[in-house]
Amino acid sequence: MSSRRWGGKAVVRGGRAPFSFRIDLRAVFVFVALTIVALAGIVVNVGVGEYRIAPLDVVKTILGIEAGDGGYDFIVNTLRLPRALVAVLVGVALAISGTILQGLTRNPLAAPDIVGINAGAGLAAVTLIVAFPSVSAAFVPPAAFVGAVAVAALLYLLAWRGGSSPMRLVLIGVGLGAAASAFTTLMITFGEIQQVSRALVWLTGSVYGRTWDEVWPFLPWLLVFVPLAFAGSRHLNALNLGDEVAMGLGAHVERERGILLLSSVALAAAAVATAGTVGFVAFVAPHIARQLVGPNHGGLLPTAAMAGGAIVVIADLVGRTLFAPVEIPCGIVTSIIGAPYFLYLLYRTGRAK
C-alpha cells in the first residue's frame, strides 16, 4: 500500500490489491474540525441549564466515570444528553438530505423545505395534534414520517414522464408543498388555541424534551441511509454534470437518482418526525460545506453533515440560553440565523458569476 500527495490531495493505492482512491486532505481536516465543534456543542449544551455542570464533569459523566457528587448521571445521561444528541443527528440528516437534493437538481435553493416534504410531514403532524387532541403525542413522529413519505411518493409519481427530470421534481414539489400548507393553515385556523400553539412549536422544529425514546427509533434510519448516501456521492458528481454526461460516464441515471432521492427523503422524513420542521439547515449546511471544501461530493457530503449537526446543536444552545428561562425552539434560531446567511451567500454567488 502506498500513498502520494500533491496539492492537498492524497492518493491511496492498494499495491497489489485492486483499489485506489483519492482523499482530499483539506476535507478531512475540515471534517475533523467540524466534528470537534459539534462535540463541543454537545458538551456545552449538556452542561448548561438550571443546574450548571462543568464541561469536564460532563465529559466524565458521559464516559461513565464518577464525577462531582455522583448525582450528575441522571441529569446528564437521562435528561440532557439525548436532547443534544437528537439535535446533532437531526442536523446531520437534514444536511445530507439537502446536499443530495441540491446536487440532484443542480440548484442551490433546493431543499426538503421547499419541495413539499416538510410540508407533508407538517400537515400530517398538525392534523393529528389539532384534530385528534386525545391521541397520544407518541404518534406524532410516525404520522409526520408517513406524511413526508407520502408527499415524496406522490411527487415522484407525478414527476415521472417516461423518466424523472430534476426540474419537474422541484416544480411539482413546490405545488404539492403549497397545497399541503393550505390545509395546515386550515387546521391552524380552526383548532383549539392550546393545541394550535403546540402544533406551531412542532412546525418550527424543536428538540425540547427529547429522550432516548426518540434517539433509538431515529438511529436505524441514519445507519441505513447515511452510508447509502455516501456510496452515491460518486454518482452525484456525475449527475451534477447533466443527465447526458452522466449516462456517458456509465451511470444508470434513473437508478442512481432513485436511490439518492430515496435516501434524501428518508433522512429528511426521519429528522422531521423526530424534531419537527427545523428550517434552513438543509439549505445552509451544504453551502457552508461547499465554501469550505469545494463542490466534490466525496468531501462535501460528510462535511455538510457535520456542519448541519453543529448548526442545530448550537442553535439549540442559543435558543435555551438567550432568553432563559424562556426557551426558543431551535427551529426559530436556525431560521433567523440561517436565512440572512443564505441570502448573503446567494448575493455573493450571483456577483461572482
Next chain:
Amino acid sequence: MRLLRSRALLLAGLLACGALLVLCLLASVRFGAARIGTWEVISAFTDYGGSEEDLIIRTLRVPRALIAALVGASLAVAGAIMQGLTRNPLADPGILGIEAGAALAVVGSVFLFGVSSLSTYALFAFLGGGVAAGAVYGLGSLGHGGMTPIKLTIAGAALAALFSSLTTAMLILNQQTLEEIRFWLAGSVAGRDLGLLLQVLPYMLAGLLLSLALSRQITTLSLGDDVAAGLGQKTGRVKALAAVGVVLLAGSSVAIAGPIGFIGLVIPHVVRFFVGVDYRWILPYSVFLGAILLVSADIAARVALRPQELPVGVMTALVGAPFFVYLARWRVKR
C-alpha cells in the same frame, strides 16, 4: 391558438363574463349560513326595514361579495402581469412569495407595534409585498443564464418558506397575536365590512388602472426583452411600473383578505385559452374571471360544511394546486 377569434366575439365574451359575474354576486348575496329567501333579499334593498335579515344582507353579505370580487380580480391581474413580465407560466403572487412577504410584514406589525387597524395592515402589506417581489426577482435572476422559470419559482418558494417560518416564530412567541390574526392568515373574505374595503379601494383601483394602461407594453414585453427594446420600448421603466402595479394589487388583496393563493396562477391560463396572447384582452378578462372564481369559491366555502365556514384560501388551493402540478408536468419546457 385561441377560442375567440374575432373582435366581436371577444367583446361578446367579455360581456358574457360580466353577466356571469353579476349572477355570481347575486348568488353570493342570496346563499349563506342564515337561510334567507329571494324576496327578503330583494326587499332588503327596495324596502329597508332594519330587520335581522335586512341587516345581514346589507352589512354582511353585500360587502363580502364585493370584497371577494375585487380581491379575485386584483389577484388574477397581478398573476397575469407576473406571468407576462417573467415569461414564467408558474408565476403567481402566492407561489412567488409576495403574499408570504406581505403576511410576514403584517404579523410583524401586530407583534412588534401592536397595530390593529386594517389601513395600517395595508401599509405593511405593501411594504412586505414590495420587498418580497424585489428579492424574489433579484434572486431568480442571479447566476448563469439570467432568469428562468425554475430559478424564479425556486427563489420564490425559498423566500416563502423563510417568510412563513419567521411568521410562525412570531406567532409562537405571542399567543395573543396568534389568536388575533390566525383567521386572517388563512385567507378569508368573511366579516369584513364596507369601511375596510373603502380604505384599500384606492390602492386596488390604482393598481388595476395602472395595469390596464400598461397592457400593450406588457404584450410586447412578453415576446422578450430584446424584442421589446428593439421595438423602441423603455423596458426598464415598463417593468418597474408593472411591478408597482403587481405590488399594489397583491398588497391590497392581502391586506383585506389575507393570503389567498392560486387565483393569480389559474385565471391567466384559462383566459389565454380563450383570448390568446394579447394582454389588452387578457387583463380585462382576468378581472372578470378572477372575480367570478373567488366569489364562487367563497360561496362554496360557506355552503360546503354549513354552518361551519371554510377559509376561501383553502378552497382556491383545492382547485389551484392540482392545476399547478398539471402545468409543471405538461406545460413547462426544460
